[in-house]
Amino acid sequence: MRFLVVDDSATMRRIIVNSLDRIGYTDVVEADDGATALIKFAEGGISFIITDWNMPQMSGLDFARGVRGRPDGKDIPILMVTTRSAREDILAAVEAGVNNYVLKPFTPPVLKEKIDAVLSVRAAA
Amino acid sequence: MRSSPCARRPEPEAIRPMATQVQSHNDVLHATDTALRLVNQALGDLGTSENLARIAAPMAEKGAEGSGSLLSLASTLLRAYAEVASLLDRIKQSRGLLQEASDARLDQMNKKLTAVTSATELAATGMLDGLDRAIAVVTELEQEAEESQDLVRHARYTALREELYGVMTHVQFQDITSQQLGYAAAVISDTERRLEQLTNLFEPFAADVSAVSNGVTSSAPKHFDPNAVADKTDSQAFADALFGPR
Numbered sequence A: 001m002r003f004l005v006v007d008d009s010a011t012m013r014r015i016i017v018n019s020l021d022r023i024g025y026t027d028v029v030e031a032d033d034g035a036t037a038l039i040k041f042a043e044g045g046i047s048f049i050i051t052d053w054n055m056p057q058m059s060g061l062d063f064a065r066g067v068r069g070r071p072d073g074k075d076i077p078i079l080m081v082t083t084r085s086a087r088e089d090i091l092a093a094v095e096a097g098v099n100n101y102v103l104k105p106f107t108p109p110v111l112k113e114k115i116d117a118v119l120s121v122r123a124a125a
Numbered sequence B: 001m002r003s004s005p006c007a008r009r010p011e012p013e014a015i016r017p018m019a020t021q022v023q024s025h026n027d028v029l030h031a032t033d034t035a036l037r038l039v040n041q042a043l044g045d046l047g048t049s050e051n052l053a054r055i056a057a058p059m060a061e062k063g064a065e066g067s068g069s070l071l072s073l074a075s076t077l078l079r080a081y082a083e084v085a086s087l088l089d090r091i092k093q094s095r096g097l098l099q100e101a102s103d104a105r106l107d108q109m110n111k112k113l114t115a116v117t118s119a120t121e122l123a124a125t126g127m128l129d130g131l132d133r134a135i136a137v138v139t140e141l142e143q144e145a146e147e148s149q150d151l152v153r154h155a156r157y158t159a160l161r162e163e164l165y166g167v168m169t170h171v172q173f174q175d176i177t178s179q180q181l182g183y184a185a186a187v188i189s190d191t192e193r194r195l196e197q198l199t200n201l202f203e204p205f206a207a208d209v210s211a212v213s214n215g216v217t218s219s220a221p222k223h224f225d226p227n228a229v230a231d232k233t234d235s236q237a238f239a240d241a242l243f244g245p246r
Helices: A010-022 A034-042 A060-068 A087-096 A108-124 B016-045 B049-065 B068-147 B151-170 B173-201 B233-243
Strands: A003-006 A028-031 A048-051 A078-082 A100-103
Touching (some): A034 A048, A034 A060, A078 A108
Parallel strands (some): A003 A048, A048 A078
């Protein structure tokens, strides 16, 4: 399973990639903003997206909307990992088509739990 | 000869003082209007109280030659000149201070915040590099302990590796901190712009006051969360309830 990790912070990308490695996912593609991530997604082969919200050029929310607007992006799992904790933000993420939401700082077990939850819902559908 | 009914009759004695009074008020109003126009012109031409005093002195002399009420008016206007001149001087001083704060201090503060963000990013990268190396060493030791079937050491290395991963997780503070610093920097930039607009109001012919309160928009890209904090248990619970199995 290939992951696309989108975050403008190199530190955060590294922590997410390390966390994924710890829970058994080693195939990861990285992008530092939504616009670059859309290009990487269009190249194909991505099975799961983990994205931040606050990024330059294109936010994670706009990126999620962009993915959902593509024929090949309607069913791709999107997990948002962000510091934005306001309820209206979480609701906006739901509306944008995000499948689950993790607040920073997170631990690898929490990340695993959310990934598993998204995948199990997908498998059941 | 009989006078015509339309001819002007002499005014009754009772009316005469009132008319004189009205005439006198009109004169005063006219004089005031003229004086205010002169004030306006003087304020436009001059900036310092010294200049204003120089202009006002001959006027005071003229006033002394006139009636008592006009002299009093001239004296009042002189005081007004002094007040307005003093106010103008203070505004100029304030403008200087605002400009200094806007140009130098806020800009310096913004640069410092950017420097702190870069420093924490650099430190975080260094910590992650060190943790990667430490985890690699511990993993090797763990494998050696496993090969030598030393279960106690193996368990200790495993625990140590988990601790190191835990530290790696805590490095997320850097992202949260940098977002808060980004917000602080944006507030400073916004304040800088507002001060700049405010000082521009003191420039000649600048009168667009609304620009200070309404026209300010941050040109800096806002890719930070102003409410970025570490403890968000309630919000995560809300998200979990929302994204739970459906």
